[in-house]
Amino acid sequence: MARDQVVLSFHDTLLHRSDIELLTGPYWLNDTLISFYFEYLQRVLFMNQKDYLFIGPEVTQCLKVSPFEEINVFLDPLNAKEYKYIFLALNDSDIVETTGGTHWSLLVYCKLEDTFFHFDSSSSFNNHHAKVLADGLSKYFSPIAKSVFIEAASLQQTNSYDCGVHLLCNVDHIIGVSKQCKSLRDIGLVNRMIVNTKRMEILDLIETLSEKRE
Template identity: 45%
Template sequence: MSSAVVLSYHDAVIRQSDIDILKTNSWLTDSIIGFYLQYLEKEVYMNNDFLFVSPEVTQCIKSSNNSEIPVFLDPLNPRQYLVIFFPLNNNENVYSSGGSHWSLLVYFRLENIFYHFDSSNDMNDLQATALATKLQRYFDKNSHLNLKEGNCLQQSNDYDCGIYLLCNVDNVAKVVVTHRKFNNIPRISKDDVKFKRASILSLIYRLQKKSINS
């Protein structure tokens, strides 16, 4: 039952096990995060200069040699986007999903600045620095890495890091679209986090109903 497919959405598949995760206080999986980022790309920010990189591709970049990174990024044509979002976790195994913490790395390409939004006392600092260093060499190997700490609300539990990640994605995207602002992005609110699981569940059911009726 837990493996039953609830929704197929572009390249994302949501199963009953993902629904169960969203209904409880559990760590978000790659599939949930990947689904939500695809939704933003396909339906919310279609005409904006945003690229939402999947958790799987981010993990491959993080775990690959510099010479291999174009294999993963070139098909995405990243140089045509102004803002690129990377969902980052601390999993060290490229061959499987896992890890214990999510955070968000955002690259503002024209400014050549990376911001790292970490909801748990910079737990992913080493991973963010390693990933940003590789990405800097890919985008502009002749310039120095400029990695800054994003203004990030801190989580009060050990399971909501993925929720904070998605709320931070929403927040950065909205601020950039509304104010064309790339620095001093304000923190998300506790209410953003509080209602996010229910919001994602509602979105899944709405898209499921739309798919059935189409």
């Protein structure tokens, strides 16, 4: 079987065999896999709702490097100001044209609290990038007063390659507790067992979606 054979075409995401192999570990998850999961959440689990907006790596990268005057070009078509929580898949790349980078973390904007929460599984490695992104977005969401930025508590990875897995697990965890907690300050940490099984869960999801399209 060709290594780059398309395994799944899911809306705007094409998953190739080489992408799927990254889930078998121990490998760093690429932007395609994270984009797929964000798209699955948006288009399947939380379709036609105004609670959660999931912004994948490509658009997040554009937001991070674009001047404030251009941010509306990316967010207005998504009706971003209407959502309660906005999830952004952040990496440490400084290159404008591509995503990539070496580390993933999660930036979440909570509209009710007018606060950006940064969840980083590697000791705030992406803190600078998160603050740059939050500063630009703050002017878009809260033009009168600057939004609060909080480096949130996050379960720490025990290896050099699971940052993307932690990102996705943090997304799931926040969704699961957001309606019960008054603030994202109080959500607690992801269970490590969930992190350990997340790759297999995504593999099963891809297999299920692939079978439905056959």
